[in-house]
């Protein structure tokens with residue numbers, strides 16, 4: 097990101113001094129009143145005359161309720177944050193869908209250029225003229241994308257600053273005035289530097305041009321975003337879903353949208369962003385919860401077994417195993433109807449089965465088609481004999497006991513859980529289907545040492561549940577949603593990508609991740625490959641490099657790990673102007689013999705030091721150290737939260753196991769014993785990647801405390 101001269105301070109000016117500010121405040125007041133009127137209109141809608149039955153009435157009522165909710169004037173979110181004055185009149189094209197109230201730029205008979213106030217939702221006056229337009233409307237786009245080089249027909253871009261809900265400042269850029277120098281925005285900087293408390297916030301007022309391009313990319317295509325820590329991937333993914341819901345509301349309301357995140361605490365952290373943008377219909381899941389349901393997951397796999405179970409070759413093993421249930425018919429089928437017997441010979445039955453196999457239909461769909469095919473063969477014979485059977489006869493023949501018996505023998509039902517249970521319990525069955533795909537050693541690795549007796553008693557692991565999900569899809573097609581946002585995607589196994597891909601097979605996806613933050617044993621090293629497993633090989637891959645979270649000094653320190661953990665990846669360029677602080681403190685005297693008493697004391701002191709600042713503090717430590725640190729915090733009288741629990745002005749300290757730090761951020765981070773974080777992982781590279789994640793959670797300051805030597809890769 098270029099660093100042009102800063103704009104003059106957007107100093108708050110009293111109304112008397114700046115009449116322009118007074119005008120803008122007046123527009124804000126009028127917009128608020130208009131919004132109130134819109135809400136009152138929605139509340140007073142009488143649906144009795146327009147609905148024919150109670151089902152329609154209930155649907156309509158809930159729609160009205162949603163609308164009333166979406167029209168609420170939220171005290172802490174300003175109604176608009178920007179203004180665009182176009183050089184000319186523009187007609188902001190409406191989105192694909194219904195609602196006229198999202199249209200922007202209706203004619204108002206003026207000759208001068210259009211002026212739009214940009215906010216989180218559309219507000220119109222009593223005549224239907226827009227007071228505020230939705231940030232997602234086409235006419236809002238130049239607010240994010242226009243520049244001095246490409247003013248996009250915009251004369252003036254104005255950003256507004258608020259203090260405690262009051263409009264107190266503004267900042268202007270005359271984009272079409274060649275005499276005006278390019279300046280960086282103070283308001284944008286202030287927004288980025290704002291202390292973090294509570295759940296994740298929307299960034300709608302300050303989306304950057306390169307982010308905006310991703311947010312507004314078309315519903316038809318899948319976009320994959322590679323970006324280092326804090327480059328706004330999660331923010332961009334959530335805003336993209338809000339944008340798509342705006343631009344294609346009807347289609348996506350029918351097909352559904354989903355955000356997939358790494359764990360429940362992460363989902364909890366991000367769950368407020370979409371409602372703040374007025375979007376309430378988005379489902380959230382982890383990959384584990386997505387594939388849950390068929391069995392209860394109570395077990396875990398050792399890394400080597402999990403890696404093989406997550407390998408894409410397992411898809412072929414399963415496909416073979418499912419199809420192995422089909423056997424070619426050995427006997428003809430004879431259907432008796434009245435006094436006549438109709439016989440379909442073996443070779444013809446075989447042909448029917450072969451045709452179904454060749455069509456590569458879902459196993460269950462083919463099983464349903466088979467009796468109809470056999471019945472058809474019977475009907476052909478009836479017609480040849482001069483009868484004139486109709487559809488009812490064909491259906492009756494398809495349900496005939498003799499036909500049913502053939503179907504049962506030739507194409508028996510397959511229970512996906514039982515199938516996977518057998519593959520993992522029965523070496524011969526596995527060998528038969530893994531032949532040429534998995535080596536003997538690999539087969540041994542995934543076989544259960546103690547074969548399970550039944551689906552209920554088996555100790556299923558998360559990777560097993562993914563296998564069952566794949567098998568289920570081989571039997572019956574998984575329902576596809578319209579759009580899926582997949583966050584922290586680098587951590588998925590090929591089989592997990594397939595599971596997510598099934599859920600957007602007829603839709604599209606936004607795939608977000610950072611190869612350097614991959615911490616699973618199966619983490620991906622190549623986006624093109626990951627996207628192929630997802631079934632979206634033609635996705636566009638974008639890169640975000642500007643960092644909005646981590647201060648320069650801190651990101652430079654963490655980036656020392658990059659050559660080891662992800663050679664070739666570029667260091668994030670921090671856009672934060674406040675220098676931030678990095679403090680690396682060695683605490684002598686601790687160690688296995690003397691216990692970790694000194695380190696604990698230093699950690700507690702660092703937490704107290706961090707809490708003296710405004711904003712949240714996260715104490716991140718190796719998972720194994722968490723119970724111990726929890727005790728130390730309690731003994732020191734420092735109350736703390738768990739990740740995902742909302743920080744508030746009074747509860748600002750969170751104790752974070754390194755394994756749950758991904759995706760989260762805190763104003764100040766105290767990092768306990770980096771070597772323990774690295775040692776907590778099965779191999780060094782994964783350990784260093786985990787450390788990289790932990791080092792990149794801080795917004796304003798990072799204190800690292802260690803008594804063991806720091807990992808060499810940090811240049812220590």
Ligand SMILES: Nc1ncnc2c1ncn2[C@@H]1O[C@H](COP(=O)(O)OP(=O)(O)OP(=O)(O)O)[C@@H](O)[C@H]1O
Nearest residue numbers: 299302303304325326327328329330331644645759
């Ligand atoms: N354009 C922006 N304006 C203001 N803040 C932004 C902008 N983009 C991102 N941010 C802020 O930067 C922080 C990091 O964003 P986000 O969590 O989306 O990054 P990420 O790339 O997903 O990070 P990680 O890889 O660590 O998960 C958040 O506080 C977010 O609100």
